[in-house]
Amino acid sequence: MSASTASSxxxxxxxxxxVHAGSARKAADWAxxxxxxxxxxxxxxxxxxPFVATIVISFMNWNSYYPQDRGFGxxxxxxxxxxxxxxxxAVVNTVILTVTVVLVSxxxxxxxxxxxxxxxxxxxxxxxxxxxxFLVVPIAAAxxxxxxxxxxxxxxxxxxxxxxxxxxxxDSAPQVDWLxxxxxxxxxxxxxxxxxPFMMLILLAGLQSKPADAEEAARMDGATxxxxxxxxxxxxxxxxxxxxxxLGAIYIVQNFDAVFTITAGGLGTANLPYxxxxxxxxxxxxxLASAMGVVVVIATIVVATxxxxxxxxxxxxxxxx
Amino acid sequence: MxxxxxxxxxxxxxxxxxxxxxxxxxxxxxxxxxxxxxxxVLFVLPVLWMVLTSLHSEPDAATNPPSIAAxxxxxxxxxxxxxxxAAPLINSAMASIVSTLLVLCLAIPAAFALSIRPVQKWTDVxxxxxxxxxxxxxxxxxxxxxxxxxxxxxxxxxxxxVLYTSxxxxxxxxxxxxxxxxxxxxxxxxxxxxxxGLIRMLWSIxxxxxMPGVAATALICFIFSWNELLLARTLTNTVASTAPVFLxxxxxxxxxxxxxxxxxxxxxxxxxxxxxxxxxxKLVQGLSMGAVK
Numbered sequence: 001m002s003a004s005t006a007s008s009x010x011x012x013x014x015x016x017x018x019v020h021a022g023s024a025r026k027a028a029d030w031a032x033x034x035x036x037x038x039x040x041x042x043x044x045x046x047x048x049x050p051f052v053a054t055i056v057i058s059f060m061n062w063n064s065y066y067p068q069d070r071g072f073g074x075x076x077x078x079x080x081x082x083x084x085x086x087x088x089x090a091v092v093n094t095v096i097l098t099v100t101v102v103l104v105s106x107x108x109x110x111x112x113x114x115x116x117x118x119x120x121x122x123x124x125x126x127x128x129x130x131x132x133x134f135l136v137v138p139i140a141a142a143x144x145x146x147x148x149x150x151x152x153x154x155x156x157x158x159x160x161x162x163x164x165x166x167x168x169x170x171d172s173a174p175q176v177d178w179l180x181x182x183x184x185x186x187x188x189x190x191x192x193x194x195x196x197p198f199m200m201l202i203l204l205a206g207l208q209s210k211p212a213d214a215e216e217a218a219r220m221d222g223a224t225x226x227x228x229x230x231x232x233x234x235x236x237x238x239x240x241x242x243x244x245x246x247l248g249a250i251y252i253v254q255n256f257d258a259v260f261t262i263t264a265g266g267l268g269t270a271n272l273p274y275x276x277x278x279x280x281x282x283x284x285x286x287x288l289a290s291a292m293g294v295v296v297v298i299a300t301i302v303v304a305t306x307x308x309x310x311x312x313x314x315x316x317x318x319x320x321x
Numbered sequence: 322m323x324x325x326x327x328x329x330x331x332x333x334x335x336x337x338x339x340x341x342x343x344x345x346x347x348x349x350x351x352x353x354x355x356x357x358x359x360x361x362v363l364f365v366l367p368v369l370w371m372v373l374t375s376l377h378s379e380p381d382a383a384t385n386p387p388s389i390a391a392x393x394x395x396x397x398x399x400x401x402x403x404x405x406x407a408a409p410l411i412n413s414a415m416a417s418i419v420s421t422l423l424v425l426c427l428a429i430p431a432a433f434a435l436s437i438r439p440v441q442k443w444t445d446v447x448x449x450x451x452x453x454x455x456x457x458x459x460x461x462x463x464x465x466x467x468x469x470x471x472x473x474x475x476x477x478x479x480x481x482x483v484l485y486t487s488x489x490x491x492x493x494x495x496x497x498x499x500x501x502x503x504x505x506x507x508x509x510x511x512x513x514x515x516x517x518g519l520i521r522m523l524w525s526i527x528x529x530x531x532m533p534g535v536a537a538t539a540l541i542c543f544i545f546s547w548n549e550l551l552l553a554r555t556l557t558n559t560v561a562s563t564a565p566v567f568l569x570x571x572x573x574x575x576x577x578x579x580x581x582x583x584x585x586x587x588x589x590x591x592x593x594x595x596x597x598x599x600x601x602x603k604l605v606q607g608l609s610m611g612a613v614k
Contacts, residue, residue, distance in 0.1 A: 029440075029441075032434060032438050032439075032440045033434065033440050034434075035430030035431060035433050035434040036430070036431045036434035036435065036440060036446065038427050038430065038431070039427040039428060039430070039431035039450075039490060039494060040431070040446070040449075042427055042486070042487065042490065043450065043453055043487060043490055043491065046483060046484065046486075046487035047453045047456060047461065047487050048453070049464075050461030050464040050465050050468070051456055051460060051461050051464075053461075053463075053464035053467075054460055054461060054463060054464055057463065057464070112357075112360055115353060115356060115357040115360065116357060118350070118353060118354075120351075120353070120354035120357060121354065122358065123357075125361070126357050126358055126360075126361035127361075127601065128598055128601065129361040129362065129364060129365035130360070130361050130364050130365070131597060131598070131601060131604070132364065132365045132368045132594065133364055133365075133367070133368065134597070135544070135590065135593045135594045135597035135598070136368060136371075136586075136590045136593075136594070137547065137548050137564075137565055137568070137586070137589050137590045137593060138548050138550070138565075139548075139550050139565045139568055139569060140371075140565075140568060140585075140586035140587075140589055140590050141367075143568065143569075143572060143582060143586055144367060144370075144371050144583070144586055145367070147572075147577060147579055147582060148367075148370060148371060148374055148579060148582075148583060149367060149370070153383070153385060154382075154383040154384055154385045154387075154579070155385075156367075156370055156387060158385060159384070159385045159386045159387040160386070160387070162385050162386040163386035163387065166386060193364065193367065196364070197364065198608065201604065201605050201608050201609075202605075202608050202609050204605065205605045205606070205608070205609035206609065240609065243609070247608075250454050250455065253457060254457040254458055254459060256459065256550065256551045257550050257551075257565075260550075261569070272457075272459075273457060273458075273459040273551070276459045276460075276462070277459065277462070277551070277555070280462065280463050280466070280555075281555065286463055286467075289463055290463055293457075293459060293460035293461070293462070293463070294460065296457050296459065296460055297455065297456050297457065297460045300455045300456070300457060301452075301455050304452075304455045
């Protein structure tokens with residue numbers, strides 16, 4: 001997409017190759033490529049080959065329980081992905097989970113980044129506290145939410161309700177079974193808790209790279225805080241928001257830990273990664289699992305292409321430096 | 322900060338008024354500061370609760386309303402360490418550290434070829450690397466599992482190391498590229514005119530600029546490898562199992578002991594928490610990938 005600008009740019013360098021054609025030029029080109037090749041070859045072999053195999057298997061009837069039935073199955077696995085209600089709901093859940101968590105944590109992360117961008121006593125301490133959720137191992141975080149916070153009998157949430165009610169002399173605090181009442185929201189809350197700090201960090205970096213003088217000038221000219229946010233801060237933050245959204249989406253689409261731990265895919269919360277895991281390791285339906293894998297990849301590419309178009313615009317700016 | 326701007330010549334137009342205004346703005350909104358503190362405490366609260374619960378006895382850990390002032394004990398940690406977590410912790414350390422080193426060995430030369438002496442169509446190569454991240458791990462899981470069973474590398478820590486390397490390499494190439502792009506081209510040109518060789522240029526010009534980027538990249542790769550569960554769970558069993566897998570087994574095999582579970586979760590999160598807190602600024606730099614300025 002930006003290849004033409006890129007290749008003209010790429011000749012800028014300390015030892016720009018002279019235009020005498022022939023083998024010397026070729027050798028120089030290869031000398032440039034050489035450092036790139038190990039990483040490129042490694043990536044292609046380890047990430048692309050398995051996926052090619054996944055595509056092949058997705059067109060096969062292959063259940064390891066019935067090895068004699070192995071063979072070409074056409075698109076039947078794909079038909080199942082879209083007609084089987086359970087699988088369709090896994091697709092829907094994946095979309096809902098990703099969109100909700102990315103959007104909510106982006107908005108929260110932005111508000112908190114704005115709060116932390118101003119100077120106040122203990123700003124460093126607050127930032128340190130904010131980062132903690134991102135640094136807790138995801139599976140530990142999922143277990144923590146499930147057992148120590150959401151648990152209806154001794155979890156912190158119900159415990160706090162109870163304590164507050166007791167303060168006012170009542171014994172009848174509402175005791176909610178969070179996981180069965182709102183399983184999807186429970187998963188989303190735990191993920192938003194983990195991802196808001198991530199978004200906040202990216203956006204805070206964005207805010208701190210913002211030239212201060214424009215804002216000061218605007219303030220001198222009598223602009224309100226909201227106007228400054230709307231016309232100066234937000235446009236500046238846009239590319240950071242997009243970067244956060246892209247990275248968040250890539251990782252949350254793949255989320256396995258939270259779904260696996262908090263509900264074990266029950267109560268209508270199974271997403272695609274969890275369902276694929278189940279299909280491979282419980283149902284042993286390799287063909288179907290592979291078809292689902294291909295669908296996830298296509299969906300991710302569609303989402304990411306939209307996001308990337310924007311990231312690539314910011315990338316062009318850099319390339320054109 | 323405000324005194325700093327005042328000393329820069331040419332910017333001192335009505336500096337004192339701006340100064341006053343800026344100061345009064347910061348002072349007049351204690352409400353926002355209080356709100357920031359509340360939000361910070363709310364976010365850290367579950368982590369603190371995990372640590373506090375890990376220090377309670379099992380009966381005190383599971384009470385409603387919560388027993389905040391209950392006596393502290395190390396029993397949770399004792400029972401965690403008696404479950405022999407050494408092997409999984411060592412496996413995790415090995416998988417994370419070795420794969421991070423491998424990532425750096427592969428990503429730094431690649432980033433060099435994409436920024437300092439860029440190959441043609443280097444942006445296309447960059448997008449290829451990023452696009453490999455669009456493939457969720459789970460989409461390659463079955464072939465990897467079949468490969469591992471066929472080759473006998475199931476439950477082998479080296480398989481995880483290779484896979485973690487491939488998992489983090491694309492992001493590392495992106496990060497390192499943007500950090501190396503910070504090296505001023507004029508300096509390289511000047512150095513090469515002065516007759517400095519490639520090695521010398523790398524050492525004295527590129528290295529100082531790139532070091533914070535290397536640290537940030539390493540930190541993020543370490544965190545992602547240490548945290549990984551799906552591959553570790555499906556491709557390891559008893560020998561090569563990692564700390565996150567160990568943590569999941571901890572709940573199911575022994576029923577639920579909350580204090581013990583919280584102790585385990587705390588210990589396993591500790592390396593990342595310590596590294597992340599210590600290198601906060603690096604983490605910010607790394608996450609924003611230096612790409613957006």
